[in-house]
Every structure is written in C-alpha cells, then in structure tokens.
Amino acid sequence: MSRFEPREIEPKWQTAWEAAGTFTARRDETRPKYYVLEMFPYPSGRIHMGHVRNYTMGDVIARYKSSCGFSVLHPMGWDAFGMPAENAAMERGGHPKAWTYGNIADMRAQMKPLGLSIDWSREFATCDPEYYGQQQAMFIDMLDAGLVYRKNAVVNWDPVDMTVLANEQVEDGRGWRSGALVERRELTQWFFKISDFSEELLEALDGLDDWPEKVKLMQRNWIGKSRGLQMAFSLIDGPGGHDRIEVYTTRPDTLMGASFVGISPDHPLAKQLETQDEKVAAFCAECRKGGTTEEAIETAEKLGYDTGLRVRHPFDTAWELPVYIANFILMDYGTGAIFGCPAHDQRDLDFARKYGLPVTDTFVALEGGKPVENEAFVPPKTEKVRWVKGFAGPEIQTGEEAIDAAIRFCEENGVGHGVTKFRLRDWGLSRQRYWGCPIPVVHCEACGVVPEKKENLPVRLPDDVSFDKPGNPLDRHPTWRDCACPECGGKALRETDTMDTFVDSSWYYARFTAPRAATPTDAAEVEYWMNVDQYIGGIEHAILHLLYSRFFARAMHLTGHLPKKAIEPFNALFTQGMVTHEIYLTRDENNRPVYHLPEDVERREDGVCLKATGEKVEVIPSAKMSKSKKNVVDPVNIIESFGADTARWFVLSDSPPERDVEWTAAGAEAAYKHLARVWRMANEIAGASGEGEGDEDLLRAMHKAIHDVTMGIESFGFNTSVAKLYAFTNTLQKSKAGAAARKQAMKVMAQLMAPMTPHLSEEIWALLGGEGLVANAPWPKADAAMLVEDTVTLPIQINGKRRSEISVPKDMPKEEVEKLALADDAVVKALAGGQPKKLIVVPGRIINVVI
RNA sequence: GCCCGCGUGGUGGAAUGGUAGACACAGGGGACUUAAAAUCCCUAGGCAUAGCGCCGUGCCGGUUCGAGUCCGGCCGCGGGCACCA
Numbered sequence: 004m005s006r007f008e009p010r011e012i013e014p015k016w017q018t019a020w021e022a023a024g025t026f027t028a029r030r031d032e033t034r035p036k037y038y039v040l041e042m043f044p045y046p047s048g049r050i051h052m053g054h055v056r057n058y059t060m061g062d063v064i065a066r067y068k069s070s071c072g073f074s075v076l077h078p079m080g081w082d083a084f085g086m087p088a089e090n091a092a093m094e095r096g097g098h099p100k101a102w103t104y105g106n107i108a109d110m111r112a113q114m115k116p117l118g119l120s121i122d123w124s125r126e127f128a129t130c131d132p133e134y135y136g137q138q139q140a141m142f143i144d145m146l147d148a149g150l151v152y153r154k155n156a157v158v159n160w161d162p163v164d165m166t167v168l169a170n171e172q173v174e175d176g177r178g179w180r181s182g183a184l185v186e187r188r189e190l191t192q193w194f195f196k197i198s199d200f201s202e203e204l205l206e207a208l209d210g211l212d213d214w215p216e217k218v219k220l221m222q223r224n225w226i227g228k229s230r231g232l233q234m235a236f237s238l239i240d241g242p243g244g245h246d247r248i249e250v251y252t253t254r255p256d257t258l259m260g261a262s263f264v265g266i267s268p269d270h271p272l273a274k275q276l277e278t279q280d281e282k283v284a285a286f287c288a289e290c291r292k293g294g295t296t297e298e299a300i301e302t303a304e305k306l307g308y309d310t311g312l313r314v315r316h317p318f319d320t321a322w323e324l325p326v327y328i329a330n331f332i333l334m335d336y337g338t339g340a341i342f343g344c345p346a347h348d349q350r351d352l353d354f355a356r357k358y359g360l361p362v363t364d365t366f367v368a369l370e371g372g373k374p375v376e377n378e379a380f381v382p383p384k385t386e387k388v389r390w391v392k393g394f395a396g397p398e399i400q401t402g403e404e405a406i407d408a409a410i411r412f413c414e415e416n417g418v419g420h421g422v423t424k425f426r427l428r429d430w431g432l433s434r435q436r437y438w439g440c441p442i443p444v445v446h447c448e449a450c451g452v453v454p455e456k457k458e459n460l461p462v463r464l465p466d467d468v469s470f471d472k473p474g475n476p477l478d479r480h481p482t483w484r485d486c487a488c489p490e491c492g493g494k495a496l497r498e499t500d501t502m503d504t505f506v507d508s509s510w511y512y513a514r515f516t517a518p519r520a521a522t523p524t525d526a527a528e529v530e531y532w533m534n535v536d537q538y539i540g541g542i543e544h545a546i547l548h549l550l551y552s553r554f555f556a557r558a559m560h561l562t563g564h565l566p567k568k569a570i571e572p573f574n575a576l577f578t579q580g581m582v583t584h585e586i587y588l589t590r591d592e593n594n595r596p597v598y599h600l601p602e603d604v605e606r607r608e609d610g611v612c613l614k615a616t617g618e619k620v621e622v623i624p625s626a627k628m629s630k631s632k633k634n635v636v637d638p639v640n641i642i643e644s645f646g647a648d649t650a651r652w653f654v655l656s657d658s659p660p661e662r663d664v665e666w667t668a669a670g671a672e673a674a675y676k677h678l679a680r681v682w683r684m685a686n687e688i689a690g691a692s693g694e695g696e697g698d699e700d701l702l703r704a705m706h707k708a709i710h711d712v713t714m715g716i717e718s719f720g721f722n723t724s725v726a727k728l729y730a731f732t733n734t735l736q737k738s739k740a741g742a743a744a745r746k747q748a749m750k751v752m753a754q755l756m757a758p759m760t761p762h763l764s765e766e767i768w769a770l771l772g773g774e775g776l777v778a779n780a781p782w783p784k785a786d787a788a789m790l791v792e793d794t795v796t797l798p799i800q801i802n803g804k805r806r807s808e809i810s811v812p813k814d815m816p817k818e819e820v821e822k823l824a825l826a827d828d829a830v831v832k833a834l835a836g837g838q839p840k841k842l843i844v845v846p847g848r849i850i851n852v853v854i
Numbered sequence: 855g856c857c858c859g860c861g862u863g864g865u866g867g868a869a870u871g872g873u874a875g876a877c878a879c880a881g882g883g884g885a886c887u888u889a890a891a892a893u894c895c896c897u898a899g900g901c902a903u904a905g906c907g908c909c910g911u912g913c914c915g916g917u918u919c920g921a922g923u924c925c926g927g928c929c930g931c932g933g934g935c936a937c938c939a
Contacts, residue, residue, distance in 0.1 A: 045939050085939065158937075169937040217858055221934075224857050297935050301855040331855090350855080427936090434937065504939070542933055545858080550936095581932090657866045657878070661859095663932085665866065669879055677878090680893090723868070726877035733877090736894095798873040803920045805873050843919055849872040853919050 007682040009646020013762040017118055025778050026120040028076040030531050037073035038532050039065045040512055040573075042540030042548075043080045046128070047087065048106035050113045052582035052666055053541075055638045056654040059759075060579060060721065061539050062119045063655065066758040067716050068536075069120070070782035076532050078515040079114075079121045081107050081128040084135075084439045085504045086169060092470040099438040100466065103130055113639050117647045118761050120778070125518045129507035130438070134514065136461025137523040138506065139443040143454045144562035146444075150196050153452070156431050157269075159294050160188035164473040167435045173294040180473070187291045192433035193442055193500060197554045201226055201425040204553055213575030215661075218545045225546050227426025229253045232410050233338065234419025236264055236314035239323065243275045248314055248326065251337030251424060255413060256405035257344035259392035260365035262355055264314050264326045265307065265341050269334035276310060276328075283308065283328065290330040305354055306330045317418040318394065329354065335428055349379040365392040369399065430551060432503045437468055437476045439501030447488035447495040456489045462497065475499055508548055509555035512538075512572055513565060524564045533565065538573040545578065577719055580663040582654065587620045589613070601636055601668065636666050648760035649675040655759055656725040678763055681732060681752070685767040688742070688749045695741035704734045705748045706789035712755045713785065721759070728756060746771055751783050799824055800851040801833045809850075817844050824850045 020026060030036075041061040044054055058079075065077040081103075088099035107128055127134050145151050159168040163181035167190070172179045197204075205226045208219045232255035235247040248264055266273055268290040276283040286308040293299050307327040316322035324342070331350065332341055345355035345362040352375065355362055364374050366388040382388060384402035396408030410421040433442070441462045443455040455462055465483045468476035477483060477499040488495035510523070516532040517525035540548075556572040559565040565572075587599040603614055612619055641650045653674040658664035708731035715724030735748050750771050757764035757777045768777035792813060797820070799807040807829035811820055821844055824830060830852055841853035 042939095047939095082939070087938085167937075170935095171938045173937095215859095221858050225935085227857095295937080298855075301935085303855090431936075436937090503937070505936095508939085541939095542859080543939085544934095546934060547936065548939085659867080662867090663860095667866080667879075670866075673879055676892095683893090722866090723877085726868070729877050796873085800872080800920070803872095803918095808873070841919055843872095845872060849920085851872080851919050 007679040007763075009648060009678075009762065010643075012766045013116065013118060013647055016762045016765040017115070019765070019776065020118075020120075020778060023776065025776065026075075026077065026122050027124060028078070028122045028532075029074055030528065031074045032531070034072065034074040036076065036532060037065075037068040037537075038076045038516075038535045039068065039537050040078070040515070040535045040539070042538075042544065043082050043508070043511060044110065045085060045087070046081045046083055046103055046106040046110055048109050050110055050638055052636055052638055052654065054114070055117065055650055056582055056660075056664065057539060057541075057579055058114070058117065058119055059651045059654055060577070060660055060719075061537075062117075062121075062651075062761075063716060063721060063758040064537050064539075065120050066761065066778065067782065069778070070754075070757070070780065072781065075120075076515070077119075077121055078125040078518075079119075079123065080126055080511060080515065080518075081110075081130075082504065082508050082511075083107065083128040083130040084501075084507055086171075086436070086438070088438045089436060089470060098466070098468075100130070100464075103128070103438075116642050117638075117651065120761070125515055127514065127518050129440075129504075129511065132461045132463055133519075134511075135440040135507070137514070137520075138440050138502070138510070139455070139460050139462055140457055141510070141523050141559065141562060141564060142443060142502070142506075143457060144564070145195070145558050146454055148558075148562050150199075150558050150561070152194055152196065153191055154194060154429075155189045156192045156194075157187040157295050158190050158192075158435075160186045161473075162186060166473040166475075170294060170296050173296075173299075176293040176299070184292055185294055187293070187295055190433075190435075192431050195430040195432055195554065195558070197430045197551070198425060198427055200554055200557055201228070201427045203557070204427075204550065205425075207553070207571060211571060211573075211576075214573075215576060215578060218542075218549065218576060218578065221545045222550055225427065225550065228423065229426070230406075230410075230421060230423050231255065231337075232413055232419050233422045234317065234413060236317065236324070236342070238272075238326070239313045239315065241272070241312065242279060245272050245275060248272065248340050249338040250340045250342050251422070252342060254344065254347065254402075254406065255409040255419075256390075256393070256395070256402065257347050257365045258316075258318070258342070258409065258413075259394055260344040260346050260363040261316065261324060261342040262345055262351075262360045262363065263343045263358075264324055265329040265332050265343055265354075266326065267332040267334040267339040268328055268330060270328075270332075270339045272326075272340075273328050283310065286328060290328075300331060300333070303330060305350065305357070307354060307358055309358070317413075325360070327354075327358070336426065337424060345379065346375040347379055347381055349381065352377070352379040363392060366390045366402075366405070430503075430505075430554070432506055433500040434503055435475045435478075435499070436501055437464065437470075439504060440507065441477075442498045442500050442502060444498045445486055445488060445495040446498065447491060447493060449493055450488055450490045450495075452498075453488055453490050453495070459489070477501070505548060505551050506555075509552045510559060512552070513556070513559065513569070522564075523559070526566075529564075529569060530566055533569040533572065535573045537575045537577065539577045539579060541581070542578040549573070549576070577660070579660050580658065582664050582666055589618060589620055602640070641671060645671060645675045646678075646762070648678055648763045652678060652725070652760050655721040657722055659722050660719050677729065677732070678760060680736075681756070682763060682767070684732070684736060685749055685753070685770055688745045689770045691742040691745060693742055695744070696739045698740045698744040701735065701738045701740040701744050701748055703789050704731060704738075705751050706785045707731075708755060709751060709783050710785035710790055713782070716758065724755075725759070728752070731755075753777055754780060754783050795847055797824075797848070797850055799827055799830060800849065801830065802854055803851060806830075806833070813847065817846060820844050820846075820850065824852065 039061050041057050065075050069075045083103050088103050091102045092099050159173050161168050161178035161181055161183055163183035164178060168178055173185050176185055178185055205228055208222055231251055231253040233251045235249050237247050238245055268287040273287060277287050307329045310326045310328060312326040313323040314326055343351035345352040346364045362375055369387060369389055387399055387401050390398050395412035396405055413419050441464060443462045445453055445455060447453055465480055484496045486495055486497050512535050513524050513529060517528040552572060556565055557570045560567060560570050587604045589597050591597050599620060604620055638650055653671050708727055711727040712724045750773055753764040753767040754777060764777050794810050795813050796808055796810050798805050807827050809823055809827060821842055833854055839852045839854055843851040
C-alpha cells in the first residue's frame with residue numbers, strides 16, 4: 004500500500020473537475036437554484052487563514068447544496084479599490100493598478116489549490132472599467148431618481164499635508180504622516196439619500212428570519228428610531244435675528260429639570276457668535292480639533308462655553324437658563340441643540356457639576372428615592388417612578404408614559420410638537436482619492452453640475468498619475484479634468500471625487516449573476532439567481548456593508564436594475580469568527596517586544612524557544628493573526644506540507660464557525676493524521692472480501708452518521724459534523740462487519756466528507772468503484788427506521804442530582820416508568836420508606852424524584 | 855463614551871431548560887519494533903479515595919422539580935462607531 008499523498012491527488016481531482024465543468028453555474032429553469040456567496044476579499048496579495056476558513060465554509064454549503072440537486076452559483080471576485088493600493092504606490096513607487104492586478108493574480112494562484120467549487124468564469128474585480136462603468140451608469144440613474152445629492156459635510160483635514168485623511172489615518176488626533184493636529188473641515192460632498200429609507204430599512208429587518216439576531220439588533224440601534232419633542236426656547240436679546248433655539252429631546256418629561264441649553268459648535272447661532280467674539284471663535288476652533296469619529300467626540304473631555312445668552316423656560320417666563328456651546332453636541336443629529344437635564348443624564352450631570360449648574364430631580368424611585376448626587380438616575384423607561392416635578396400624567400407612571408403625556412401636553416399648550424427622528428445619516432460617498440470609481444459628473448460654468456452621458460461611460464481613471472505628493476492625483480492631472488459639457492457642449496471640468504469603496508461592494512452580488520452584461524444587470528439572470536441564499540462573512544460588516552447593500556438593492560430596484568423580490572438581497576446571513584494564533588516574543592535591550600513567526604519557534608520540554616538560538620520566548624494568548632505581531636500562518640505553506648484537505652478539515656473542526664478558531668500546529672498535524680487514517684481504512688476496505696458480524700449495527704451507525712452530519716451542515720455546525728465523522732470513523736474501524744457492509748459505509752463516509760475534504764473523497768469514491776465524481780453524486784439519505792433506538796437509558800435524579808439510571812423500552816408508558824423508578828435501589832434508600840413530594844418523568848429524557 | 859457579542863477540564867470544544875465535559879489536541883500507561891518513526895489499544899475535570907462521596911460551566915444573586923442554557927447585577931475579552939476593508 005502506498006502513502007496518502009495530497010500533493011498527487013489534489014491537483015489530479017482539480018483538473019478533473021475543471022475538465023468536467025463541474026462548478027460552472029448554469030441557469031436551469033427545471034431545477035431549484037442556490038446562490039452561495041462569501042464576502043469577496045480585498046486583494047492584499049496574500050491569502051490568510053481567515054480567507055481559508057471563510058471560503059471553506061461557503062464551499063461546504065455549495066457542494067452540499069449541489070449534491071442535494073440545486074443548481075448552484077458560487078462565484079468569486081475582488082474588492083479591488085481602496086487606500087492600500089495608493090499607500091503602496093506612495094511607499095514603494097509603482098502604480099495602484101499594477102499593484103492591485105498583481106496581487107489579484109497572486110491571490111488567485113494561492114486560492115486555486117484549495118479546491119473550492121467556484122465558478123471562476125464569473126470572476127471580476129471592482130477596479131475593472133467594465134464593472135465601475137456599470138456602477139457609474141447606476142449612479143446617473145440614481146441621480147435622476149433623486150437618490151443622490153450634494154451638501155456640506157466635515158472631513159478630517161491635515162493642515163500640513165493639505166489633504167483629507169481617513170479615520171484610520173488619524174492617530175491620537177494627529178495626521179499619521181505629518182503628525183499635525185487634525186481639524187474638522189467642511190467640504191461639499193456627494194450623498195446617497197439612505198435616510199429616505201430609514202423606516203423601511205428598520206421594518207424590513209423583521210422579515211430577515213435567517214439573519215443573526217445580533218446583527219439585526221445592531222442595525223436597529225444604528226438606524227436609531229426615536230420619538231421625541233421638538234420645541235423652541237425663546238432667546239433673550241439674541242444676536243443677528245436669532246430669537247429662538249430649536250431643540251430636540253427624547254426626554255420631554257424632564258423639561259422641569261432643565262438647567263441649561265447646549266448648542267453644537269457648528270450651530271448657526273454659534274457661527275454667528277464666532278464672528279463677533281474672539282473667545283467664542285477660539286473655543287469653537289478648539290472644539291473642531293481632532294478627528295470626526297463619534298468615538299473621538301464622545302470620549303473627548305466634555306467642554307462648554309457660557310455664551311452669556313439666556314433663554315426662557317417655556318412653562319415659566321421668569322425662569323431663565325444659560326446657553327452653552329458644547330463640544331459633545333452633534334450638528335448632524337436632531338437640531339444641533341439640546342436642553343440638559345443633569346439629574347437624568349450622566350453626561351449632562353458631569354457637565355452641570357463642572358460648570359456649577361443646578362441639578363433638579365424630576366422623578367425618583369418608588370422606594371428609597373434619593374436626590375441625585377454624582378450618579379444620574381436613569382432607570383429603564385418601562386419602570387414606574389414617582390414624579391416630583393412632573394407636569395403631565397399621573398404622579399406615578401413609567402418613563403414611556405410620561406414621555407407620551409409630556410408630548411401631548413406640550414402640543415396642547417403650543418410648546419413644540421412630537422416628532423420621529425432617526426439616527427441614521429445620509430451616506431457620504433465622496434472620496435478625495437484616486438483609486439476608486441470616478442463620480443461621473445462634470446461641472447459646467449453655464450449648466451452647473453451635469454451627469455456624464457451614458458454613452459461616454461466608463462469615465463476611466465487616467466493611468467499617468469503620480470503619488471509623490473499628498474492629495475488627490477486627479478486634482479493635479481494636467482488634462483484629465485478637461486471635458487465638454489454633456490448639455491451645452493461648452494468647456495467643463497470633471498468631478499475629481501471618487502466613490503467610497505462601500506459602493507463597489509453594495510451591488511457585486513447582483514453583478515455576479517451576469518458579470519459580462521452590457522447593462523449593470525440582466526433581467527432574466529437576476530430573476531433566476533437572486534437572492535443570495537446564503538451570505539457568509541465577518542461580523543465586522545454587521546452594520547455598514549450590510550446596511551448599504553440593503554439600501555443599494557432598493558435603489559437598484561427603483562432604477563430598474565433589480566426585481567422587487569431582491570430588495571433584501573441576502574436571504575440568510577452567517578457571520579464567522581476569526582482565525583487566531585499565539586504570539587511569540589522576546590525583548591530587546593530596551594525591553595521592547597520583538598515578535599517571532601510561529602515557524603521560527605519550537606516547543607521543548609522546558610518551554611518554547613527560538614529554533615535558531617534556543618532563546619526562551621514569551622507566549623502571549625491568541626489574537627487575530629496580524630503581520631505586525633507576526634502570529635501568522637501562511638496557508639500556502641500548510642497546503643504544501645499537508646494538502647488543502649487538511650487545511651479545510653482543520654478550519655472546520657474544533658471551533659464553532661461563528662466563534663474564533665485558534666490555529667495550532669498540533670491541530671493541523673492531527674487533522675492530517677486523521678485524513679491519512681481514513682485513506683488507509685478505505686484502501687483496506689477496498690481490498691476486503693467475505694462475510695462478517697454486526698452488519699446491522701454498522702449500517703445503523705452509518706444512518707446515524709448521515710443524519711448527524713447532515714444536521715450539522717444544515718445548521719452551520721461544521722465542527723459537530725466533523726466530530727460525528729470522527730466517531731463514525733472509530734465505529735467503522737472497529738467494526739467486524741462483512742465486506743459489503745463496510746464498503747457501503749466507506750462510500751457513505753466519502754460522500755459525507757466530500758463537502759469538507761473533496762479531493763480525498765473523490766479518491767476514496769473512485770477506489771471503491773463509485774459512479775462518476777462524488778461531487779456529482781446525490782447526497783445520501785438517512786433511513787428513519789434505522790435511527791430509532793429500542794431501549795433508552797433514563798437517568799434518575801433525586802432532588803435534581805443524578806443518583807442512578809434505568810434502562811427501559813422506548814415506548815414504555817409513564818406509569819410503568821414511575822413504578823420502575825420508585826423501585827430503584829437508590830430511590831428506595833433515599834425515600835427511606837416515605838413518599839416522594841413530587842415525581843417528574845419526562846418521557847425518553849429524565850426522571851426526577853423530589854423528596 | 856455609546857451599541858452588539860463572548861466567557862465550560864492542561865487546550866480547542868459538545869450539550870431541544872433534563873446524565874456537564876461528546877469529539878479531538880497535549881499528557882500518562884501499554885502493544886508492535888533490535889531501536890526509532892508510523893500505527894494500534896487503554897487512561898484521563900478537580901478534591902478526597904479501598905469504596906461511598908464532595909465540588910465544579912468568569913463572579914454575585916434570582917426563577918425552576920431541574921440552569922452551561924432563562925432573568926438581574928458585576929468582572930474580563932472581542933467586534934462596530936458612518937473615510938480600514
């Protein structure tokens with residue numbers, strides 16, 4: 004018998020699949036379709052274990068569904084625009100295009116040996132002009148449909164490099180290259196009107212039954228529907244025609260506890276004061292320092308500036324409140340102005356204590372209610388509390404009831420009106436960068452902003468650009484901007500903003516259904532293939548990518564590019580965990596960590612050492628694989644030494660798919676050993692002959708395995724499927740059954756393993772004389788009659804603790820079971836002649852005797 | 855700071871509210887071998903132990919005949935926070 008040689012069998016079967024066109028997706032109206040999609044990768048140049056895990060999971064589903072008779076679409080492409088290509092060009096010279104396409108070629112070459120059942124004929128990259136040209140066509144349609152507009156918005160501005168920075172490029176409030184303090188600056192930007200769909204995107208979440216609850220919850224909170232009161236405080240002696248401040252509050256019930264009014268530094272009133280008062284200007288400038296992220300704003304020290312202006316309380320004209328400019332109030336949300344009620348909001352309380360403002364309780368706990376000191380009293384809105392400064396509704400009511408009553412009261416008395424607001428902001432898609440999809444509009448002095456004619460698409464990126472200076476190369480290109488106005492034919496300039504890469508990834512799933520179509524989509528193809536039946540990707544995309552895709556599908560429907568049924572493009576979503584690894588480090592003379600690759604390290608009896616020098620290394624618990632920590636395992640090395648099936652088997656085993664999996668060398672070796680064992684077993688069984696004992700038992704185990712493995716795959720419990728396959732292997736190995744039964748069992752084993760270890764399975768299938776390719780064989784069905792056990796073992800608990808067990812026929816009536824249980828030695832002893840207080844018999848499960 | 859998850863032996867993990875630790879890794883013991891590798895078999899949560907037993911799913915409390923699972927509070931770790939993809 005020869006050895007298990009993945010290096011020989013894997014390329015052999017990959018060639019066979021390719022020759023047979025096994026994975027080419029075919030639109031076959033006579034069969035049900037199944038569309039499996041994994042989030043496509045950014046072409047960094049190297050695949051990593053996270054990719055292997057992600058794509059293997061999708062591959063298991065794709066191969067399994069194919070065996071179940073579905074016409075499967077399982078495509079692959081590249082999310083190819085983005086900053087890293089420009090960074091590479093800046094750091095190492097070269098061109099983003101060459102870098103990106105080079106990386107794609109490298110990664111494709113690394114992925115192919117995995118033996119994924121991908122229809123490579125549909126491959127595309129988002130930086131292909133054929134793709135982004137169609138995206139530009141849709142942009143124009145959406146512009147016509149009123150789904151796109153321009154407005155001012157803030158960006159991170161690096162005042163030294165004179166360029167816009169991504170949030171990632173801001174470190175501790177400073178530009179990553181210049182080190183300059185970043186400022187928030189306003190620019191005119193393009194926006195998608197996603198906020199028009201706030202209600203719709205929120206409500207439609209309820210229909211996404213096969214999405215994880217946590218993702219739906221995150222999206223709900225992100226959209227952030229709230230009902231509140233919009234009202235005005237009248238301003239005393241306001242400057243420049245400002246006679247009122249509109250505020251929005253979700254807690255109008257606390258209006259009697261108000262102690263100040265706060266406005267955003269970007270509020271029109273603040274801007275007015277800025278022009279009149281140097282101190283205000285200095286304060287507002289201070290507020291604009293730092294990055295634009297919500298995190299930066301929320302964690303910054305809360306600062307306020309007393310404008311000296313006063314407003315009147317709407318219920319008492321003698322009651323005046325100070326007006327502060329505060330750095331934590333966002334102009335984007337609500338009206339850009341609030342009233343602060345320190346007793347019931349921690350941030351307002353901190354602010355009030357800092358600036359010596361009054362703290363007035365409006366409600367207290369029903370029992371033991373104490374006045375607020377340094378901790379705001381913020382009970383759940385569903386909890387009943389006692390109002391000590393209420394103005395609407397009964398003295399004792401919940402926050403919810405009080406809010407409703409307050410809104411009603413205010414409306415009746417002409418103080419504001421109830422409004423519904425959403426946290427979701429419009430999607431700013433402008434990027435002041437080169438390596439992205441050009442926004443296909445031109446700026447004409449006569450006609451203004453005009454969309455490019457569709458026949459002139461794609462608006463291509465110019466190749467002759469340089470990255471020696473910061474900023475957008477499109478801006479400083481000598482000729483690219485020059486064009487003729489599509490309307491008047493006069494001289495015009497192209498828009499130099501490109502699109503956010505989230506636009507690229509918001510419709511690629513639709514393009515895969517007809518990747519070469521001359522229009523963005525093909526009606527017949529999207530009708531057949533949409534929706535994506537199973538989408539798989541990282542939890543880090545739970546909000547933005549998935550929400551944008553849901554919006555984009557709706558926008559594509561409104562512009563005629565997708566059918567109504569596809570407005571929720573992903574029927575089922577699965578979010579997989581990361582691949583992690585231990586981190587190895589030594590210390591340099593300054594005690595700074597020096598990281599080491601796993602392959603440079605070995606385990607010895609006395610600990611973990613460097614292979615080269617024997618120096619001891621510190622081992623830090625597993626973390627996400629990252630280049631900087633050097634805790635990376637290159638899939639290419641694993642495939643070369645153990646084969647793709649081993650890598651696939653390992654990433655599926657042990658950890659549940661939604662959780663992180665820790666890569667260990669020992670685990671990979673164990674996976675290889677197991678596959679080699681299965682291979683040897685298949686060879687032995689292929690040569691076996693004659694009768695044996697226990698055929699029935701083996702076939703029962705086989706049907707159990709079919710049932711369990713199938714359930715595992717159906718429920719994304721690949722690790723439990725793998726465990727069942729281990730168990731079935733153990734059973735088969737120990738079985739003394741006859742050759743025919745063992746051959747049958749082994750063939751089923753090959754089929755059950757085929758989605759996970761397709762190459763080995765083909766080899767075994769062929770060895771045992773299976774017909775055709777196992778990839779084309781129908782999925783085995785478990786015989787229900789073979790799954791039924793005749794007797795069951797019932798544990799007996801006494802007061803909830805397991806003390807004994809009895810074996811009874813499966814269908815024994817409850818009364819009989821009770822009698823047997825009461826006759827059990829342990830029970831008799833525990834009862835000591837007395838009667839049980841309670842006797843619980845759960846048929847087929849458990850008996851509990853309460854004494 | 856805000857939103858969302860996760861936490862079970864030495865390790866990865868299993869477990870429709872019903873026998874906690876399936877399956878595997880590392881470990882221990884044995885078989886085979888001149889020897890090693892490979893392979894095969896046995897063992898294995900902790901404490902105590904001849905045995906009976908007691909404790910145990912991050913911590914504290916609750917619901918239940920029964921809680922890893924449900925509820926409340928804490929601690930720790932991870933993801934997201936709108937220009938990383």
